[in-house]
Amino acid sequence: MEVKNWVRLEFPSESENVLFARTAVAVFASQLDFTLEEIEDIKVAVSEAVSNCVIHAYGDCSGNIVVICKYSIDELEITVEDNGCGIPDIVQASEAGYTTIPEERMGLGLVFIHELMDHVAIASEVGKGTKLLMAKRIPRSRE
Amino acid sequence: MNRYKIDNFMKMQSERGGAELLSAETVNQALIISLEGELDLHTAPPFKECIDSYLAKNTALRDLILRMDKIKFIDSSGLGVILGRYKLIQKRGGKLVFVACSPHVYRILKLSGMQKIAYFTDSIQEALSL
Numbered sequence: 355m356e357v358k359n360w361v362r363l364e365f366p367s368e369s370e371n372v373l374f375a376r377t378a379v380a381v382f383a384s385q386l387d388f389t390l391e392e393i394e395d396i397k398v399a400v401s402e403a404v405s406n407c408v409i410h411a412y413g414d415c416s417g418n419i420v421v422i423c424k425y426s427i428d429e430l431e432i433t434v435e436d437n438g439c440g441i442p443d444i445v446q447a448s449e450a451g452y453t454t455i456p457e458e459r460m461g462l463g464l465v466f467i468h469e470l471m472d473h474v475a476i477a478s479e480v481g482k483g484t485k486l487l488m489a490k491r492i493p494r495s496r497e
Numbered sequence: 498m499n500r501y502k503i504d505n506f507m508k509m510q511s512e513r514g515g516a517e518l519l520s521a522e523t524v525n526q527a528l529i530i531s532l533e534g535e536l537d538l539h540t541a542p543p544f545k546e547c548i549d550s551y552l553a554k555n556t557a558l559r560d561l562i563l564r565m566d567k568i569k570f571i572d573s574s575g576l577g578v579i580l581g582r583y584k585l586i587q588k589r590g591g592k593l594v595f596v597a598c599s600p601h602v603y604r605i606l607k608l609s610g611m612q613k614i615a616y617f618t619d620s621i622q623e624a625l626s627l
Binding site for chain 1: 535537538539570572573574576600601604605608609
């Protein structure tokens with residue numbers, strides 16, 4: 355991937371930063387030829403990934419979240435990384451309806467990310483943290 | 498028609514930012530909520546508290562009608578709170594209705610499977626006549 359441009363955001367795992375993260379990524383992505391609908395998809399995916407860090411990775415504790423966005427001629431790549439509790443079973447966590455907080459959560463965060471982005475990869479180590487990579491093809495490269 | 502404003506909701510939202518309650522009305526057995534802004538992890542809790550306080554105060558309320566035309570963004574945190582409220586009204590035999598969703602919000606609601614449990618209409622009048 356020949357990186358044409360990139361940005362790195364680091365912020366504490368506070369819920370108000372979910373809005374900041376998705377808006378900042380949307381502004382970065384708007385340099386590219388995405389449709390408004392695709393920008394909305396990216397916003398939802400970033401919102402889900404960062405919310406997961408706030409709710410699940412750190413829970414009642416606080417830590418930092420790092421979001422790195424970069425693009426090549428072909429795709430926009432976004433990584434969302436935390437140093438939180440990690441995911442014991444990534445396959446289970448990616449299943450629709452799976453949640454550790456069934457009262458108020460739908461268990462759809464990772465499902466949405468898979469649905470709205472073209473490529474998703476998750477690496478996680480219990481007690482050390484999680485790195486989620488998601489990419490969306492830039493429309494021009496589909497032609 | 499009874500009409501209320503939840504001062505606490507407004508206060509909480511002004512502290513939190515992001516989403517604003519435009520109005521909350523009760524018509525017969527329906528609670529009609531109009532919201533503006535973005536519903537996510539940060540802004541969904543006051544929305545939840547607002548609806549819960551109405552449902553607790555008025556046990557005759559069965560249906561929840563959400564006017565969505567001014568909702569600019571929703572993710573699974575916002576949807577989770579709506580689902581939680583649906584479970585409450587379901588116990589009362591009520592229904593959940595989304596009114597005037599934007600195309601993107603509708604797409605997210607559909608992705609979540611919400612169309613299996615809720616109704617979608619273009620107007621409040623239509624929602625009330627279901």
